[in-house]
Every structure is written in C-alpha cells, then in structure tokens.
Amino acid sequence: MSVSTAAADQTICAQLPVLGRDVTVLLVTGGEVTYAALDYAASAPALQRVWDDVAAYAPYYGSVHRGAGYLSQLSTDLFENSRTTVAEFLDCRADDQVVFTRSTTDSLNLLAGALPAGCQVFVFETEHHASLLPWRDARVTYLNAPRTPQEAVATLEGALAARDPQGPALVCVTGASNVTGELWPVRELAAAAHAHGARIVLDAAQLAPHHPVSVRDLDVDWVAFSGHKLYAPFGSGVLAGRSDWLREAEPYLAGGGASRKVSRRTDGGVDVEWHESAARHEAGSPNVIGVYSIASACKALTEAGFDTLVAREQQLIETVRAGLAEVPEVRVLSLFGDDAPRVGVISFVVEGWNSSHFAAALSAEYGIGVRDGLFCAHPLVRTLLGSDPQTQGECGAPEAAPGEKSLNAIRVSFGAGTPDEHVERFVRAVKELVLDGAKWNYRTEDGRCVPAV
Numbered sequence: 001m002s003v004s005t006a007a008a009d010q011t012i013c014a015q016l017p018v019l020g021r022d023v024t025v026l027l028v029t030g031g032e033v034t035y036a037a038l039d040y041a042a043s044a045p046a047l048q049r050v051w052d053d054v055a056a057y058a059p060y061y062g063s064v065h066r067g068a069g070y071l072s073q074l075s076t077d078l079f080e081n082s083r084t085t086v087a088e089f090l091d092c093r094a095d096d097q098v099v100f101t102r103s104t105t106d107s108l109n110l111l112a113g114a115l116p117a118g119c120q121v122f123v124f125e126t127e128h129h130a131s132l133l134p135w136r137d138a139r140v141t142y143l144n145a146p147r148t149p150q151e152a153v154a155t156l157e158g159a160l161a162a163r164d165p166q167g168p169a170l171v172c173v174t175g176a177s178n179v180t181g182e183l184w185p186v187r188e189l190a191a192a193a194h195a196h197g198a199r200i201v202l203d204a205a206q207l208a209p210h211h212p213v214s215v216r217d218l219d220v221d222w223v224a225f226s227g228h229k230l231y232a233p234f235g236s237g238v239l240a241g242r243s244d245w246l247r248e249a250e251p252y253l254a255g256g257g258a259s260r261k262v263s264r265r266t267d268g269g270v271d272v273e274w275h276e277s278a279a280r281h282e283a284g285s286p287n288v289i290g291v292y293s294i295a296s297a298c299k300a301l302t303e304a305g306f307d308t309l310v311a312r313e314q315q316l317i318e319t320v321r322a323g324l325a326e327v328p329e330v331r332v333l334s335l336f337g338d339d340a341p342r343v344g345v346i347s348f349v350v351e352g353w354n355s356s357h358f359a360a361a362l363s364a365e366y367g368i369g370v371r372d373g374l375f376c377a378h379p380l381v382r383t384l385l386g387s388d389p390q391t392q393g394e395c396g397a398p399e400a401a402p403g404e405k406s407l408n409a410i411r412v413s414f415g416a417g418t419p420d421e422h423v424e425r426f427v428r429a430v431k432e433l434v435l436d437g438a439k440w441n442y443r444t445e446d447g448r449c450v451p452a453v
Contacts, residue, residue: 015312016304017048018231018417025367028440028451033367036422040229041178041345041413042371044209046293047231053296054233054289064286065257065279079288082295083278089298090223090240091214097243099278100236100291104205105130107224107239108172110281111201112138114249119168122159122198124152125379126179126335131172131203131224132379138170145383148336149185153192160196169198175207179377179384179411181317181345182336183207190219201241205229209415210313210343212306215241227294231301231417236290239281247276251283258283301416309416313344316414316423320346323427329353329434333384333409344418347375347411349385350434355408360449361438366429368422371411381409 023035037045057078062071064079083098092098101107112134115121121135124143132142141159146152156171163169171193176183186202193200201222204213208225215223222241228234251258251274258280261273274280301309321338324330329351334340350358359372374381412426441452 015419016231016300016309016416018045019048019051020045021417021419027367028364036366036368036425038412038414038418038422038426039369039371040209040415040418041181041206041375041411043228043234044231044415045417046233047297047300047417049300050232050293050296054293057289057292061288064288075288078292079286082291085295085298086238087240089213089302090238091212091216092240093216095243096215096241097246097278098238098240099246099281100286100294101224101239101281102235102287103130103228103237104128104203104224104226105134105237107237108201108203109134110239110252111170111222111224111245112136113252114245114281115170116168116245116248119170120163121170121172122156122163123172124155125383126177127172127174127377127380128178128203128205129376129378130205131174131201132377135172145335145380149188149340153185153188156189157192157196160192160198163196163198165197169193169196171198171200172203173200174203174205175213176210176343176345177335177377177380178206178345179347179375179380179409180334180336181206181342181413182334182340183211183342186218186220194219199242206343206345209301211310227290227297230294230297231415232293232297233290236287236294238294243276246278246281249281252281253283255283257286304416313415316418316420317342317344317346319420319423320412320414320427324348324430327431327434330430333381335384344414345411346413347381347384347409349409350430353433354449355410356449357438357442358433359410360442360451361433361440362426362429364442364451365433365439366425368426368429370426371413373408375409375411385409 024032025035026032060071060074062075064076087098101110108131115138120139122141123132126145143155143159146155173189174184175186190200199221202220204223204225207213209230213223222239224239227236258274259272260275263271265271324332330348333347355372359370362368362370414423442449443452
C-alpha cells in the first residue's frame, strides 16, 4: 500500500473526538470495560470541539439583546452569528428565517401553531412522534407506510390530488428514519408537494448528523433538527425556512424579546406590536450556550467533511449488517429493503428473546448501550413487526418464550464519534448471546429488565 493510500484510509477511519469516550463501566460478570455508546439516534455524545468552544465562551456569558455592556454585546454577537452559521450549514435561502427552539419536537410544534386557518397536513404513519403528533389543530391525513421510495411519492401524490386545491396544505416527512435508518426521497416528495400547491417541512433530526442538508437542493420549505442529536448538549433546536407563515402567526410564546412595542390603551388594556423577525418566536432569555453549541457542531461537521464522515459511517454500517446477517435468529427491520441507502441506525429483533432482556444483557455483560422499545415511532415499529396497530408493546417481560414474537425491537445507532471497536464488540456480543445465552439472571423492575442481585 502506498503512503498516499494509507493516509487516505486513515482519514476515512478516524472518528471525531467526543465526550465520554474514555468512560468505563463495571460488568456484572466481573471487571470493567470502556463504555460503548451505541444509542446515537436518541442522543449523540457532545463533540469535544463543541465542549471546548462552550467552555471558552463561558467566562464571557452575558444577557442577549438587552444590554449595552461588553459581555452583553459579545453574547448578542455570538447568538446572531450562530444564526448565520446555522443558515450556512443548511444552505438556506436569502429570505429564510432561522428560529432557535428547544428541540425538533419544539420546532414542529412551533410550526404547527403557525399554520394558516384551514390548513391540511399530510404525514406518513412512519414518522417519529415529534412529527406525527403536533398537528392537533389541523386537518390531518395519515398515510400508510410505503414499502419503496417510489411508493412513498405515489402515495403522497394520490393524497394531494384528492385534497381541496384552494386551501393551504403542508407535508411533513422525515429525512432518515429513526427506526430503520433508511433515507427518504425528500427531493421527490418536495417536488410532489409543490406540484400540488402544498408546502413541506423536513424532520432532519436523524439526517443532519449524518448527511449534508441543503434547503435549496432538497427544495423544502422548512427544516427542523435537534442539537443533542448533532453532537451538541441538550436543550437546543432549530426551525429554519420560509418566513411568511411564521411572520403572520401569533408568537409561539408571548413575552419579552418577541414584542417590539407594548403600550397601554385608554380602556386599560395593552396593545402589542410583535417582531416580524425570528425574535417573534423566541420570547424570553435565549439559550445562548445551546445555540452556540449547535453552531460549533455545524462548523465541526462541515470542517471534517461529510464525504469523509459518510464513507466511514458506511464502513460501520456494513460491519454491523454483515455481522447480524450471520445470525439466523436476528431479523433486521426495514421498509425499503436491504439495498436502501441508510444512516447508522439499525433496528432488529432476536427470535426467542424479549428485546428488553437482550438490551439489558448487552449493557450489563458487555458494557454496550443500545435502546429497546418502540422508539417514539409506535405505528411504524408495529407495522414492521407485523403486530396489530392497536396492541400495546410490553417492555418489561424478562424473557420471551422461544419463538414468541416480541412487540418491541432493539436499536443500535452510531456516528462520527463511534470507534470501530465498539461496533465490533456489539457484533460479537450479539453472536455470543444468541449462541450461549445470557451469563446472568435478570428480573423485571419498573417495566424494565435489570440484572438480578
């Protein structure tokens, strides 16, 4: 191998430094091991770069938009420059707004509150609850789970063609499934929406940490994502996109920062003039640390290069999928099939195992953190498992009888900070648990399997 080729391979294989990479945990079987955090789809560990940037800013912490002093001015500049950084990361249009929120869930609820009167919403049953449930005050059409990307587009086109063409409409779709990791045909769905006079919002919570997201290229009207999935700390999110519906809606929260002018009326009430900028929906003292951490993560991922990050993640995906394929008792869940492009999120069930039991054994005996359950996407997981949509999943049964269908699944997820050793240990652990069984006894406590003491 030439030096240049070796250097290229080394570049592909390098993971980004994250917090917690040296944390060790005790095993119930004795000894300790470095913790393998393989639950990125729930919350990714913070990048070391992000943590360092926040720590460097912390001594200069000050109020935003409300102070004439140096620290206030510095914090205000930091806050607004972060808005610019996020807009660049998302390749926003010149007149788009970037609104800072608490999370993807918060972002989509904000947009739900800004829908014009009579708006009809179209959403697939495959969505995460964050994008499935906020539309309570709208007319919602829930679309069945498609089995190919082409079917997804055709299903949406059929539903839109049957709607009242005079009223406003919104399509909500994920970019990458938080259950299967599969990429959705966002560009094609956006084209279908616009062809029928509808707008589209992209839930990019699982897409943005793994792939570049361009508002222009995908031609979506809004995009939402969370900082804690983008290698930033908890408590910050983004809604970015067209300004007109946001500008015309009542403020998401009423209070300081959202109001431009407040005056008393002669009848004793008050008149309020609200901002038309993003501040209209950012009332209260903003989460400057959270906003800055998102901007820092955006810069770190951009500088690392998504081509390199995607190439390395694909290697990890192939390692996991190849390993699971060697275990006949494992069934990987998928909507679009084995060849569908995906991010580092894989869900599966193991014949003869309750999912909670299997996840508990991975943690207690191997130091591997995964997630089990329905992943806040209950209709999708039940569809993939072939269970009755009305059946409640049982998370706490300590062990399923051999051959019994589990109503839950196990999810392994990873990303830019995952060492190769963690996914290799995971694959080895799955094989050992299926072949040899758990080495420890487990019991049910508060609905979950835990090691018996």
